[in-house]
Amino acid sequence: MAADGARGAANDYNAVVNGQAADASAVTADQVKDARTVDALAKALKTTVPEYEGCVADSKAGLDEATSKLDRQAAWYKTHAASLGKAVKAVESSRLDRTVEDAEKLLADxxxxxxxxxxxxxxxxxxxxxxxxxxxxxxxxxxxxxxxxxxxxxxxxxxxxxxxxxxxxxxxxxxxAAAQAQAQQQAQSYGGGYSYGGGTGYTGGGYTGGGYTGGGTYTPPATGGGNGGGSAPSGPISGGHGIGTCTDGCASLPPIRH
CATH class of the missing domain: 1.20.58 (Methane Monooxygenase Hydroxylase; Chain G, domain 1)
Known part of the structure; x- marks a missing residue:
């Protein structure tokens, strides 16, 4: 009976170790709200497990001793299976708390x-x-x-x-495009500029149009009379460019200056 009890308790304990505890041990501290739960589980899994030896005895005293040992081992397995289960649940609960907390933040954001x-x-x-x-x-x-x-x-x-x-x-x-059109319009407006049609030029004095006409006729003064006097010129001097008919008295006349 003692051997069966110890063996059953050991199996239950190992089921927790290899099942829920193994899954929970993969959870990291940043995945839970309370990182201490992860540390507590890791510590529980490092506990030294008693070695099951079965029930072997050659005497009644030896049998009693073996039975007592098996009972203690069974109690250990039961106790540690329970504590390990609590550690696993603590990690899982803390992980859920963190999941809910993150989800609430996401919901708000x-x-x-x-x-x-x-x-x-x-x-x-x-x-x-x-x-x-x-x-x-x-x-x-x-x-x-x-x-x-x-x-x-x-x-x-x-x-x-x-x-x-x-x-x-x-x-x-x-x-x-508008600026270019305006510039072209302004250029066309100034394109005629100022023109000089030639007109009649300037008229005044002896200047008419584009040519020049000498100013009037020149009549020299008459020479003095008397017995030895000369004679009046036969005609006026015109044009200023030559002398027409002239008596000898013309030699005394000053040259015509233009």
Whole structure:
């Protein structure tokens, strides 16, 4: 009986070690709300396990001693299986607390940032239920919805910027065309300039039009009378370029200066 009890307790203990404890031991400190639970589980798994020897005795005294030893081993296995189970549950509970805490933060941060608000409703319900699996699925859905909205918003901003740039370029081209048209119009307005039609020139004195006409006729004074006097010139001197008929008295005349 003692041997069977010890063997059964050992099997139960090993089932915890190789099952729930093994899974919980893979949880890291940053995955739980209280890192001390991870340390406590690691310490529990390092406990020295008594070696099962069965029941072998040659005498009644030896049998009694073996039975007592097996009973102590059975008690140890039962005690440590229970404590190990508590350590495992502590890790699992702390992990769930951290999961819920992170999910609550995501629920708050994702407000107004999802493409589908239903994903947040799913997450909110999973948090209330403290269902780790449901929370995991809802978290993935919310993350995907946040990304979808972010991508859509980025695309909209990019298209708006491209549209604004196109409108600016179009306006710049229109302004340049208007400026060029105005410059051409101004150039045409000044193209006639000032013209001189020749006219009749300047008329005054002895200058008419483009030529020159000598000024009038010149008549020399008459020579003095008397017996020895000469005679008056036979005609006027005209043009200033030569002398017509002249008596000898002309020799005394001063030259004509133009």
């Amino acid at each position: 994702s407000k107004g940032r999802v493409a589908d608000e239903k994903t947040r409703s799913m997450l909110e319900q999973a948090i209330k239920d403290r269902d780790a699996d449901a929370i995991g699925e809802a978290v993935n859905a919310v993350d995907g919805s946040v990304k979808a909205k972010a991508d859509a918003d980025a695309k909209a901003r990019r298209e708006a910027e491209e549209k604004a740039q196109a409108e600016q370029a179009e306006q710049a081209a229109a302004d340049a």
